[in-house]
Each structure stands twice: as structure tokens, then as C-alpha cells.
Amino acid sequence: MKLNKKGMLVVVSGPSGVGKGTVRKALFELDNQMFSYSVSMTTRKPREGEIDGVDYYFVSREEFEQRIKDDMFLEYAEFVGNYYGTPIDKVEEKLNEGLEVILEIETAGALQVRKKVHDAILIFLVPPTKQALYDRLIRRGTESSYQVEKRIAKADNEFRLAHKYDYIVVNDEINNAADRIYAIIRAEHAKTERSIHSYLEILEEENGK
């Protein structure tokens, strides 16, 4: 029996290059989970092979801006001239189905979510050492050294945001990090403020017999 039936909104964020994407993937490969991924909306053109509604919802700039005005995003941002955002209605649908919705997003987006969904769980993924993250950013090697330096500067700023999150999870090893996040989700379901209503219902039922 699960006390808290409604799904939870779980935000996995952290400094650039910490490995949010790989940890999120490992999380979805765990047994017995009820995780759901939220498809983002974007104004960038689909790349070859990308499917609308699967990889992204592809919309026009006008449509995106109308949705911003209508307050229809949990969070959104503009990168290199394109908008990216999380549609609020899709997330709510899934939460109501009892699925946990995992959002893997940048720190700016994570803090927007906090303002809209007060009981969202914000997880800050951190490297075991700062150097480990620098090494990773350098090793990627697909970017110019100017780009790498820019990303390191960004990560350095993001390191300071930890106190705005509910949990700090060390990504020393991908599966360990995923296990820790899973433990957090299970624990959150058991929290008294989340589970007391279902618990009281159980007691009521018994009394009604």
C-alpha cells in the first residue's frame, strides 16, 4: 500500500556538466519505478529523426510567446535564440495519474519551478569534487577552449545555488546517484505532511465498518 497516491514533481538539476542526463537515464532504468518524463516544448527546428511530441513539442515562436503570457510553462528559458520550456498541463496530467514526473533541467529553470509548485522536490546533483567536473568539461573536447572556459565559469556560479534545493546528491557513480534519488522519492512519499490524509482515510474506513 502506498500512502500518498498522487505523483510527485522531482526536479534534478545541478551545475553544467555534472551528469544530470545520465543520472536521469539510470533513474528510468530502475526496477519498480513509476517515473515519467516530461517532453519539453521548443521553438527550434526539429533535427533529422526528431519526432514532434516525443523528442520535443515543436511550436512557433508566436505560439510559445502566447503560452508564456498565458502562464502555461512550469519553467522556460531562451538559449541561443530558441525557447525551451516545460508545459504545465502535461506535467499535471501525469501527476494526477500517480506518476512521478522527473524534470532534468538547468538551475535557472529549477528555481522557477520552486515558485510555481511549492511541494516540488528539488535535487541538486554535485560532483564528488569541483576538479572532477572541470575534468569532465575539458574532456568533452567537442567545444573550443573559449566555450569550455565559459562553461566552467557558469558551473562555478551554479555551485553556489545548493542551498536553494531540498537535497544535495553526490554523483560519485551514476547508479549510486540514481539510487539516492530513488530513496529520496520513497522517503518523500512517507513524509507525514504528504501521507497523513491517506492515513486518516484508512482509519475512517475502519471505523465505518
Add this chain to the structure above:
Amino acid sequence: MKLNKKGMLVVVSGPSGVGKGTVRKALFELDNQMFSYSVSMTTRKPREGEIDGVDYYFVSREEFEQRIKDDMFLEYAEFVGNYYGTPIDKVEEKLNEGLEVILEIETAGALQVRKKVHDAILIFLVPPTKQALYDRLIRRGTESSYQVEKRIAKADNEFRLAHKYDYIVVNDEINNAADRIYAIIRAEHAKTERSIHSYLEILEEENGK
């Protein structure tokens, strides 16, 4: 790497007959745990085979009452003419060694602990249904029906205390309940307010290089 190195005080309580003792045992049989049990102090006489310092610390009534005056108990109570209590110094020693201390105690004691240790984690173990607990109390069969009725009345009162705890854990199956408690302990270690100091130390170390 573990962010929060100090052990945590975890109180497992719940209504009479819910199975606190068996769940606690299952918890200690889990792999990779660092759980420690706190030996209680009592004024009752040792039974055959009981060892001082292992089963209980056996002390005189005078000594126990002096310790109450000296505020040396995390919690204590009197049952059928004997005192039982948790010595505060033994618990602190273990927490400082980085061990989690699990206290399996009655609801009255749990609420005393809350007052003394603000960051203790209070877990309320509940049966999947009220009837399941009644059945269990009746099936024990070692007690007169008067005793059973008294215990049911006590449990009924205790059911109402859930909101005073941090977590509500359903004991539908012993190992499930133990797993849930383990998840709670792992999640608590990752909580920002517990882990931020160690996290900031990591950042400092790197900067010092």
C-alpha cells in the same frame, strides 16, 4: 562519499502491536547499514541469562532517579513499577562515531525524544488497516481478554499521534517497512540542511589547491 558524516538519531515508534520490534530487527539485517542499537537502562531485576550492558544496564531505583534529576535520559518511563530509559551519553557517543542510532520505543518516549533532539527523525509505523493490528493483538493469545482490550484501547489512542511524527511508514510486510525506513535515512542524509556544511567544505578544499 557521504556528505553528512555524523550519525542520525532515528526513532521507530507506533501503536502497540504494530510490529516495531520485528521491523527494527529486519532493519539491522540489511546490507551496508551503519545502524547501532541503544541499550536501555532499567530498574527491573535481570532475568536468567540477561547480561548487564548487553540486554539492559541494570541499576538501582536510587541511581535511576538520580539520573532523571541530572537530565541524563533521552526518554524514560515507568511500567508496572519499574523504570526504563535511554541513557543520553551512550547515544551521543555512537552518533559522534557516525553510526545511526535506532531507538525502538513507545509513543510516549518518542515524543520526549523530539523535545530533546530537534533533528531526530521520528517514524510512525502503522498497520495497513486498523483491523490488522486488532487481529494481531488478539492472536497473541498470551494475555487475558481484559489485557487485550486494554491494549486495543491504548493502540486506538496512539493511532491519533501520527501527525507528531516526521514520517508514516506502513508495515504491510516487514522487509518492505524496513526498506522504507532505510530509504528515509538515506534521504535525510542528503537533505540540504544536513549536508550543506560538508558540501561547502568540498568546495573550499578545491579552492585551496
